[in-house]
Amino acid sequence: MTTMQAAFVKVPFQFELREVPVPEVKPDWALIKVAACGICGTDMHYANHLATEWQGFGHEVAGTVVACGAGVSHVKEGDTVVLESGSYCGVCDLCRNGRVDLCNKGPNFWANPTMGFAEYILAPKHCLVPYSGLSPEVACLTEPIGVAVDMVRVADIQLGQDVLVLGLGPIGVMSIPLARLRGAGRIYAANRSGGKRAEVAKAFGADEVILTGETPLKDVAFRKGGVERALVSASVQAISEAMPHMTYEGILSFIGIQFGEGSSISFDANDFHFKKLQLRASHAAPALYFPLVLQLLRDKQVDGDALISHVLPLSQMSEAMHLVRDRRDEVVKVVITA
Numbered sequence: 366m367t368t369m370q371a372a373f374v375k376v377p378f379q380f381e382l383r384e385v386p387v388p389e390v391k392p393d394w395a396l397i398k399v400a401a402c403g404i405c406g407t408d409m410h411y412a413n414h415l416a417t418e419w420q421g422f423g424h425e426v427a428g429t430v431v432a433c434g435a436g437v438s439h440v441k442e443g444d445t446v447v448l449e450s451g452s453y454c455g456v457c458d459l460c461r462n463g464r465v466d467l468c469n470k471g472p473n474f475w476a477n478p479t480m481g482f483a484e485y486i487l488a489p490k491h492c493l494v495p496y497s498g499l500s501p502e503v504a505c506l507t508e509p510i511g512v513a514v515d516m517v518r519v520a521d522i523q524l525g526q527d528v529l530v531l532g533l534g535p536i537g538v539m540s541i542p543l544a545r546l547r548g549a550g551r552i553y554a555a556n557r558s559g560g561k562r563a564e565v566a567k568a569f570g571a572d573e574v575i576l577t578g579e580t581p582l583k584d585v586a587f588r589k590g591g592v593e594r595a596l597v598s599a600s601v602q603a604i605s606e607a608m609p610h611m612t613y614e615g616i617l618s619f620i621g622i623q624f625g626e627g628s629s630i631s632f633d634a635n636d637f638h639f640k641k642l643q644l645r646a647s648h649a650a651p652a653l654y655f656p657l658v659l660q661l662l663r664d665k666q667v668d669g670d671a672l673i674s675h676v677l678p679l680s681q682m683s684e685a686m687h688l689v690r691d692r693r694d695e696v697v698k699v700v701i702t703a
């Protein structure tokens with residue numbers, strides 16, 4: 366084992382598989398044989414905007430430890446692990462003040478020449494979370510489900526509150542069972558178009574699926590005249606769409622990145638003021654909640670298998686990315702197996 370297959374990405378939407386050296390293990394890092402790696406919206410951003418030079422990608426990884434560098438003690442060769450996509454440092458002021466959730470200075474694998482869409486990945490020990498009792502395809506969902514956990518926590522859903530989930534990409538869909546576990550009353554799941562995502566939203570417990578392409582939110586008969594909580598993982602403009610449908614003291618939790626035009630929005634500040642609304646940002650960096658998410662997956666409180674619409678081998682990396690871009694109505698989560 367001296368060389369491996371690894372995928373590279375470059376703007377505009379180009380992909381290459383190359384035979385490259387297997388990374389060499391070093392102190393405080395471990396070499397992981399990748400079993401599964403999920404495709405994420407961030408990967409699409411790299412392909413469309415961010416990867417100005419050829420670079421490795423893939424950060425939702427499950428695999429097996431094959432070699433440990435000196436100083437790696439909490440996992441050993443043969444252990445199955447999932448990888449935090451970023452960790453906190455533990456020594457900065459934020460960390461020492463107990464706000465590890467705000468620290469992004471921990472070691473991570475984003476500067477590696479190759480990442481999760483490869484046969485092996487080198488990862489710092491801080492990012493290695495051991496798991497068992499799940500298939501690697503389901504285990505690699507831990508990272509994105511952690512993102513949904515953050516969005517739901519930020520929204521602070523209280524018992525019986527009605528929730529609007531706006532945007533039914535993987536994060537939106539995953540947030541539905543989490544909102545239910547938080548005690549949501551009625552869950553309205555809204556997406557511009559239907560297809561597989563709407564089906565999974567329904568299966569995950571949405572009480573009503575709204576296709577905003579056919580029924581704009583203003584035509585929806587919310588039973589309380591609106592919702593107490595909104596989970597928005599859609600375009601930035603969706604914040605403005607959701608805002609008029611928040612009830613008194615509503616909280617809107619948002620996760621999303623928009624490049625170029627459309628990154629600014631407007632909404633009625635008087636409405637915002639008089640209804641005492643709150644707009645909150647969720648950003649799951651560093652990656653947190655892995656042990657919690659692994660438990661939710663094992664207990665089937667989140668049905669990982671139902672989230673996976675496609676599994677493709679690394680050799681079809683380019684096809685998989687095109688599938689995610691071009692067949693939105695058929696795709697929920699696409700997982701690459703190495």
Ligand SMILES: [Zn+2]
Nearest residue numbers: 405407425509
């Ligand atoms: Zn991701």
Ligand SMILES: [Zn+2]
Nearest residue numbers: 454457460468
């Ligand atoms: Zn820190």
